[in-house]
Amino acid sequence: MSATITPVEAPGPDTAPTPGSRLRRFVRPGAALLSGFLLFLSFPPRPLWWLALPAFALLGWTLRGRRLRAGFGLGYLAGLGFLLPLLVWTGEEVGAGPWLALAAVEALFVAAAGLGIAAVSRLPWWPFFAAGVWILGEGARARVPFGGFPWGKVAFGQADGVFLPLAAVGGTPVLGFAVALCGFGLYEAVRRFRAYRATGTVPRGPLAAAALAVLVPVTGALAALPLVDDSAEDGTATVAAVQGNVPRLGLDFNAQRRAVLDNHVARTRELAQAVKEGREPQPDFVLWPENSSDIDPYANPDAADVIDGAVKAIGVPTVIGAVIAPETGKLRNTLIQWDPRRGPVATYDKRHVQPFGEYIPMRSFVRLFNSNVDRVSRDFGPGTKVGVFDLAGTKVGLATCYEAAFDWAVRDTVTHGAQLISVPSNNATFGRTEMTYQQLAMSRVRAVEHSRAVVVPVTSGVSAIIRPDGEIVAQTKMFTPDVLVEKVPLRSSQTPATRLGTLPEALLAALAVAGLGWAGARAVRARRTPAA
Template identity: 75%
Template sequence: MSATITAVDTQPAPAASGSPLRRLIRPGAAALSGVLLFLSFPPRPLWWLAVPAFALLAWSLHGRRPRSAFGLGYLAGLGFLLPLLSWTGEDVGPVPWIALAAVEALFIALTALGIAVVTRLPLWPVLAAAVWILGEAARARFPFEGFPWGKVAFGQADGLFLPLAALGGTPVLGFAVVLCGFGLYETVRRGLEFRRTRALPRGPLAAALLSLLVPVTAALAALPLVDDSAEDGTATVAAIQGNVPRLGLDFNSQRRAVLDNHARRTEQLAEDVAAGRVAKPDFVLWPENSSDLDPYRNPDARQVIDDAVRAIGVPTAVGAVLTPETGKLSNTLIKWDPERGPVDTYHKRHVQPFGEYIPMRSFVRLFSSDVDRVRRDFGPGDKVGVFDLAGTKVGLVTCYEAAFDDMARDTVEAGAQMISVPSNNATFGRSEMTYQQLAMSQVRAVEHGRSVVVPVTSGVSAVIMPDGEIVQRTRMFTPDALVAEVPLRSSLTPATRLGVAPEIVLMAVAAGGLGWVAVGSARAWRRKRSAAG
């Protein structure tokens, strides 16, 4: 019992001593941990920086009081999210960018508070890593259906830990990285303690070493789960990148030019096929927003698409904006048959708040008039997207949806043999956004054991194998067409089969640790009251 009371002691900490500069060391370390975590994300191949980032965060938070931990966590959150999300201000200025980062950093601050209180418990690295995943789960769901951008797993697309995505999805992958970082700190801490005292219980040292080594061992053990064999044969797929007339939000005013660019590049591909320069694809994928002119309401747009699809002569998935007379707009993918025209649709299910629709419009307008560029809100669809394209079942995950765990998983469970992630990143110019999003598709490929093709209006378009390797990619803001033979698969990885279960288990572990602290604190408080009475 005494160990429990010590572990959850909540008496005020002694006043800090030393020079003012010395008092800045821990806050500076917290902010630096966030910066290191940012640097571990694409386009930099520095995935391993996430481990020392979490080791440094653990040093900042270990044994801290809740209020102090909240502030340190907020600094870490700003150090991470301000540079990571800088692309959100690419064309609308710094206010929306800073506001988003400031709000999202609150989740990291609350997570840091939870981490600090469980650091006083036995096996704290496991509990603290689970608390981090609990924080990510909350951020991915609230508010406005959540904002999962910046999950630790999305920085590991080229890393050692990536095979764990096939085992338990992004929660298990992220948990392993965080646990390894916390285990590194605890191992160093215990080592320094031994050096100082020449006495160290074997149990705590063993637990620290296991926290460091088990994630690495598990990642190596999960390698056999990463399989890129062609279980259902192969398909030759083409991804069209038509490009846009100019960068930024104003590209929307050039809707017809964007459509013409994609039609022209498709017709050029047809000429290349006829000349024998490239293989004829089984089907073609256009990006999101490749036709912002509704082909059901604009006969000229319909004719342009129809001519291009007939020229290539195979089914084509076309990204379009549908504009009904009343109600909300729809971000839609249309299955376009060369003989019959449009025959099926998928309406984007996760529409982007403050991008495709504006919550609290009158309030947000006080901070930025750019909200009025979105004159009419988009509404979400409610049907899982799987197109049968020339006999291949293609799962559809439109742009922003790739950040959400359930979006790709739904399509695979519905029979998808490969996945398409049509996107439109022209709004964000040459920022890191497109590389961050591409990494998500790499993680999804391994998570579900599927080839992923990413057609983007302005780049980077890519072809990704089921093992996460990018085998073809385009340059940004360059018209291009990728043609590749990809393996088709129908087996389900453990991550697909388990679904949300690993995340629930890790959240339960976190809740158990936090509950242990709460109960111990309540008992200690009652004991002190009884003694005082």
């Protein structure tokens, strides 16, 4: 018995790739980039929160059924499409190098999530597993390296969205999971509808999975609405937030330290005069922003004198943002509780200092790529104690600027008794970019997450006062000196998100791991099963 071998002809003109086939190779990479860019567009200052849903639907189409390596690559493209425009403000004063490096590194976490989503995409009920994988990726990105970088969590783009009440249920992980799940569910619903049109039948299991992936987040958000409560459980407090402004934009605002201090002193004295004349109500306490006194008032009597004079003029406890420079050791980014009679009585040192901004990891190595690291000539060190000040009987929790992005940093203040949260910040380095609006949205999400009013005093804007339901009741313009005075509700009850802490995130991570394990086991069985 002999076998006949048919020779394989070399490709001729009729078998050469057509322009259309070549273009089709770029469809999924293009869709991955577009999904990331749509996710970016869903973030403030644009009120387009709903674009996150088609972003995840498109990402689901891009990744479903792909091999792991393709999932990683497509996920990386989605990460670049999202993070490059989102983080462009990081290069505002130091050039494109740090911005591109940060986006490139952070996009690796999205790439890993893309790999995981591709892996679970063939499972029954895959949208649930895929949304869990996304949250697992966000959780990793919020913790490593250098303490993590949670900027760009999906939840932070949902301050105006219908899913926001879910922040009170399980914090940013549950809110982000709901958005991702609904987006993946929308894609699966469209896919099943197309299958129905082609075959006339749809299996009940996949149809139920697609329907529930959309209905569960929407129903959950509606059910969580009663948790969004801005009633005054513990009465009210009248708070003043001072925005002194800086003489000019950029990194060198620190060289104008006395001018910045004098600006905040002047605004506080003007407020005191307005109160005396009956044009403004008497505040119970006053909040200055981070870096409002970069002159150490403990080491510089003239700075202490002008601060003390302003606090005495307004006559109520005032929180001062200062840079403390001990003779030895690291600098401290400190908030000082300044009493009009006793002077400085309490301090809070920022616990999560910003890598490459307040301290430089691997300084000698990083200097090879960007000499701007030497602008930070002396590193800041982190504090260790939770910041809660008793200001005229109101317990105010403190999360300084960058700390607002970290779940634990804000939650700690509420579990330690805070009835109101303050997020003093300094965004002058980032000019008129979207950064300040992205950060303001974080504070709005935190307000709902913990059912607390949030006050955001900023050196150059945008300062704001936010009610526990996330509504902004007063805000300033950027780079404009101003003072906000508002009566806000005080609350002491804790939301499920506050009480549960990291448990919801752990459960969602477990869901992701279970899906990845199931997908891995199926792949192993498929390899071991002999072909028919």
